[in-house]
Amino acid sequence: MTDVRVAGVGLTRFGDHPERTGRDLFGEAALRAFEDAAVDRADVEELNYGNFMGALAEHQGHQAPLMAEAAGVRCPATRYESACASAGVAVREAVRTVAAGDADVVLAGGMERMTNLPTDEVTEGLAIAADDLFEVRAGVTFPGAYALLANAYFDAYGGSREDLAHVASKNHANAVPNEYAQYRKEVSVDEAMDAPPVAEPLHLYDACPITDGASALVLVSEEYAADHDLDASVAVTGTGQGTDRMALGDREHLARTPAADDAAEAAYADAGIDADAVDVAEVHDCFTIAEVLALESLGLFEAGEGIAAAREGVTTADGDLPVNLSGGLKAKGHPVGATGGSQIAELTRLLRGDHPNSEHVPDAEVGVAHNAGGTVASAVVHVLEVAE
Amino acid sequence: MSDADASEDAAPPDREYGEWLDALADGDGFALVCPAGHGSLPPRRVCPECGSADLSRGALDETGTVETYSVVHVPSPGFADDAPYATAVVDFGPTRLTGVYREGGDAAPDPAVGDRVTVDAGERVTDGERLVVFRPADGETGSGIER
Numbered sequence: 001m002t003d004v005r006v007a008g009v010g011l012t013r014f015g016d017h018p019e020r021t022g023r024d025l026f027g028e029a030a031l032r033a034f035e036d037a038a039v040d041r042a043d044v045e046e047l048n049y050g051n052f053m054g055a056l057a058e059h060q061g062h063q064a065p066l067m068a069e070a071a072g073v074r075c076p077a078t079r080y081e082s083a084c085a086s087a088g089v090a091v092r093e094a095v096r097t098v099a100a101g102d103a104d105v106v107l108a109g110g111m112e113r114m115t116n117l118p119t120d121e122v123t124e125g126l127a128i129a130a131d132d133l134f135e136v137r138a139g140v141t142f143p144g145a146y147a148l149l150a151n152a153y154f155d156a157y158g159g160s161r162e163d164l165a166h167v168a169s170k171n172h173a174n175a176v177p178n179e180y181a182q183y184r185k186e187v188s189v190d191e192a193m194d195a196p197p198v199a200e201p202l203h204l205y206d207a208c209p210i211t212d213g214a215s216a217l218v219l220v221s222e223e224y225a226a227d228h229d230l231d232a233s234v235a236v237t238g239t240g241q242g243t244d245r246m247a248l249g250d251r252e253h254l255a256r257t258p259a260a261d262d263a264a265e266a267a268y269a270d271a272g273i274d275a276d277a278v279d280v281a282e283v284h285d286c287f288t289i290a291e292v293l294a295l296e297s298l299g300l301f302e303a304g305e306g307i308a309a310a311r312e313g314v315t316t317a318d319g320d321l322p323v324n325l326s327g328g329l330k331a332k333g334h335p336v337g338a339t340g341g342s343q344i345a346e347l348t349r350l351l352r353g354d355h356p357n358s359e360h361v362p363d364a365e366v367g368v369a370h371n372a373g374g375t376v377a378s379a380v381v382h383v384l385e386v387a388e
Numbered sequence: 389m390s391d392a393d394a395s396e397d398a399a400p401p402d403r404e405y406g407e408w409l410d411a412l413a414d415g416d417g418f419a420l421v422c423p424a425g426h427g428s429l430p431p432r433r434v435c436p437e438c439g440s441a442d443l444s445r446g447a448l449d450e451t452g453t454v455e456t457y458s459v460v461h462v463p464s465p466g467f468a469d470d471a472p473y474a475t476a477v478v479d480f481g482p483t484r485l486t487g488v489y490r491e492g493g494d495a496a497p498d499p500a501v502g503d504r505v506t507v508d509a510g511e512r513v514t515d516g517e518r519l520v521v522f523r524p525a526d527g528e529t530g531s532g533i534e535r
Contacts, residue, residue, distance in 0.1 A: 124464040133405045134429055138486045138520050139460060139467055139475045147458030148477055155456065155501045200459040245436065249477040249484035250428070254456050 003222035003387065004098045005232035008037025009345035010109075014213035014333030015182040018116040022051070022058050022214075026111040027070035029214035029338075033107070034071075037218035038230060044218075045103035047077035048094045050086030050110025051337035053125045057113045071216070073107060081337075083129035084286060086110055087215060088340025088371030088380030094219050095239045095382070104224040109216035112335035122210050126336070129374040131247040143207055145248055145375045146287040147199035152254035153289060154201070157304030161201050164288035165192035166310040168205040168330060171285060174317055175327025177356035180342075182211055182333030206288040211333030215341030217348075222387075234348045238273070238383030240266025248375045260297030260370060260379035267368070268299075271383035275299030279364035280350055281321065282343040284372040285328040294370045295323065298381070317360045325350055325357040340371035340380060347384050404431035409518055413509035419483040421446035427482025449481035451525040454503040457489060469514040474499050476522055480507065487520030 010032030012025050026049070034041060049067045054060050064077035080090040087110030094108035114122050126142040135145070153159060169189045175181035187205055195204035225232040242262030245251050252258055268274055275298060283294035295306035300321060309315040315323035326332045326346035329339060347367040349355035367384040408430050411418055419427035420443040422435035427446060434441050457476035460467070467473065474489040474497035485507060489499045499505075503524065510521030 120463075120465045120468070123462065124466070127464050133402060135486050136464075137517070139463075139470070139473060139488045140486060141460055141462065141464055141467075143462065144458050144460045144475055147460070148456045148475065151458060151501065152456035152477075197459070197461045199461065202458075247486065249455075249486045250436070254477065 001099050002101055004095050004236045005220050005222055005225045005230070005387065006217060006234045006236060006344065006348045006384070007039050007220045007225060007230050007232040008033045008035070008218040009348050010034070010036060010216040011180045011342055011345055012213045013180050014211050014335060016115045017212040020212065022054060022060065022063065022111050022113045023066050023070040025113065025212060025214040026067045026109070026216065029109060029111070029216040030071035030107065033109070033216035033218050039105060039218050039220065039228070041072050043105045044073040044075050044107050046075055046094065046097060046106045047071065047073055048080060048090040048106060048108040049077065050080045050088070050090040050340060052081060052083055052086050052112060053336065054113070056125045057117055067111070071107060082378045083373035084284065084334070084336045085340055085371045085373030085378045085380050086337040087342070089241065089378070091217060091341055091344055091382065092239045092241055092380050095236050098219050098221050101221070104221045106219050107216060108219060109214065109341035110337040111214035112337040113212050114210045114335065115212050119210065135247050141199060143202055143287065144199040146289055147202045148248055149254065149293065149375065150201050150289040153292065153307070156255040157307065159307035161203070162189065162193060163307045163311050164206055165189045167285065167288040167291050168192045170310045170316050171324045171328040171330040174325050174357060175331035178327050178332060179356070181327040181331055182209055183327070183331045202287055202289070208286045208329040208334040211335045213333060213335035213338050213342070215338040215345055217341055217344055233386060233388050234351045235385050235387040236382055237385045238267040238271025240264060240270060240381045242266070242379045244377045246374070246377045256303060257293045257297045257372070257376035257379065259376050260294060260372060260381065263379040263381040264298045264370070267381040267383050271385070273366060273383060277366045278321070278368045280325065280347070280361045280367045281323045281370065282326060282347050282367070283323060283328070283370040284339070285324055285330045286334055286372070288330065290372065291323065291328065293376070294372070297379070298368060298370055317357060322360050325355070325360060343369040343371055344382060344384065351384060351386050409509045412507060412520065417448040417480070417507055418445040419448060420444070421482050425482070429483060446482045448483070448507065451504045451506055452478040452480040452485070454478050454499050454501055454505060455484065456501060457499040459497060466517065467512060467514055470512055473497060476505070478505055478507070478522055485520055487522050489522045491524060
């Protein structure tokens, strides 16, 4: 087993790029990642690429070879699909491949193109991450599913829409300085409270936007980094994945996300840390309630305690445990198949000290990334640490 | 049209789901239950919880309890004319079901956790597609299927 280093990260600006092809978006992210890494493309041994709905959005299946071309690499290339965790699982397999010594250099990331579709078609496209027979046909939309989680949480533990509005307001504030973020504007708690309902109790500002974008990471072995004198100070020290029953109604808990519990436990064990060691986190806040559930699954808060974290200032930029300093999916945007890679890119920048919000975590040494698919039937957690 | 064509036209897609909805509409709603008592929805070769291949039909409780719900305002295209509508997850004994919660008449759907409901097969307003529908159980719990 070898340590896995993040040699370089690349993102497109997240937002509206309805006229740009997916191959151009991923090509841009990969170009930036190679520039950041100073790694020779010819050394890339695998491409692990995440994408969810390309067949719907671009009428394009079999995207991995296309993305290898766009990145200028020629190597085994595979598309990974786990709904909103597509890039998370792609990165995880890259980490495992390098850690196992099967490759020294792997390019991983993902892309999603969404704004070229009308909103109702995106809603339909996202809904297919749920069980088609027993959820989608019963009227469950993607926001609707998280609304079911939110009301179950409120019933089990308490909490209110206003608590969730504090999550939205926090993440919008974090996005303001982030040059890659879709919505670089503050949203007050009152504005969030007054927004129209999407699926009660979730309103417009509880939901992430519809986003185009791509992410790319160049992951290398510790030996490769040393041999090539790379500036790769951040290591991926832990990876974990969990799976739950597909339909929310079949889960052991309606107000918790056990797949993420499992992923976190595995990632912490892999890294040899516990939750107390975490200094900063990027979590999958596709909806505000999802951030709350993530914090609890990651062991950063007890069950029922995560709901107050933003309101009480614990997870704000100047709090003890800043969460989603990138702006999160909520404000930075959520190009579904790119998000898991983007979280690792943002955490890497935060830990290296070259993120616009690094000033809030100057001494951070351990970061955790939490990426979820569907209503957390899939979950991937990574631990990043400053290695040198 | 030949007989072969006719039978093809008649063959429903997702047969096991269609048969399960038929049973629900007939008041014979069921789950597949393993010897350990885990309930699941068809089609199943094994219990998703424990892997047992010894599955048999177990009747759903006549009334269920709402465990969570949401009133959906932004629908997918298939529910365009249904919105706003309420979805709910309801415990019916051997399994939970997810469906649309409807109240009689023009009342806006207003479920709450803990409400007792019955289940039936209904139709989407938008296009007539069949779906799982919950309705408030009248009076005492366990009073039977409401139609």
